[in-house]
Amino acid sequence: MSFLAAPAHWRRYKERYRLMGSKCEICGNVYFPIRKICPGCRRGGKLENVEFSGKGKVHSYTIVRAPPEGFTKYSPYAIGLIELEEGPKVISQIVDCDFEDIKIDMSVQACFRKLMEQGKDGIICYGFKFRPVDDSWKENNNKPLS
Numbered sequence: 696m697s698f699l700a701a702p703a704h705w706r707r708y709k710e711r712y713r714l715m716g717s718k719c720e721i722c723g724n725v726y727f728p729i730r731k732i733c734p735g736c737r738r739g740g741k742l743e744n745v746e747f748s749g750k751g752k753v754h755s756y757t758i759v760r761a762p763p764e765g766f767t768k769y770s771p772y773a774i775g776l777i778e779l780e781e782g783p784k785v786i787s788q789i790v791d792c793d794f795e796d797i798k799i800d801m802s803v804q805a806c807f808r809k810l811m812e813q814g815k816d817g818i819i820c821y822g823f824k825f826r827p828v829d830d831s832w833k834e835n836n837n838k839p840l841s
C-alpha cells in the first residue's frame with residue numbers, strides 16, 4: 696500500500712471530501728486538486744481554493760481488469776477521466792452502472808464512497824467516485840432489456 700498511504704490521505708481529507716481545487720484569480724485557470732502555485736502565472740499568480748459542483752462528463756474511460764495490489768477484490772472496475780463542469784479533469788472510478796452503459800460525454804455526478812480497506816489496521820479510505828447523473832441516458836439506447 697504505497698500510493699495512498701493513510702497519513703497522506705487524512706491530510707488531504709478535507710479536499711477529498713469536498714472536492715476542492717484552486718482557481719487562479721489572475722489567469723482564471725482552475726485546477727484539481729488544490730495547488731499552491733499557478734503553473735501558468737508562477738509567482739504572479741493568485742490562487743484561491745474553490746469547491747467544485749461535482750458535476751461533469753466522461754471524457755474517456757477504461758475497464759481495469761488487472762488492478763494494483765489492494766484493489767484486486769474490486770476488479771474489474773471502470774476508471775474514467777472526468778471533465779468537471781468547471782474545467783479540470785479528474786481520474787476517478789465510475790460506479791452504479793454497467794460497463795457497457797458507460798459512454799463518452801455521459802453526464803456524471805461525484806458521490807462519496809469507500810475507496811478501499813487497508814490491510815490489518817482496518818483503515819478505510821473514503822473519497823469521490825462518479826456515477827451517472829440519472830437514468831435518462833438509458834432510455835436513449837434502444838437495447839432490449841435482458
Ligand SMILES: [Zn+2]
Nearest residue numbers: 719722733736
Ligand atoms: Zn494563473
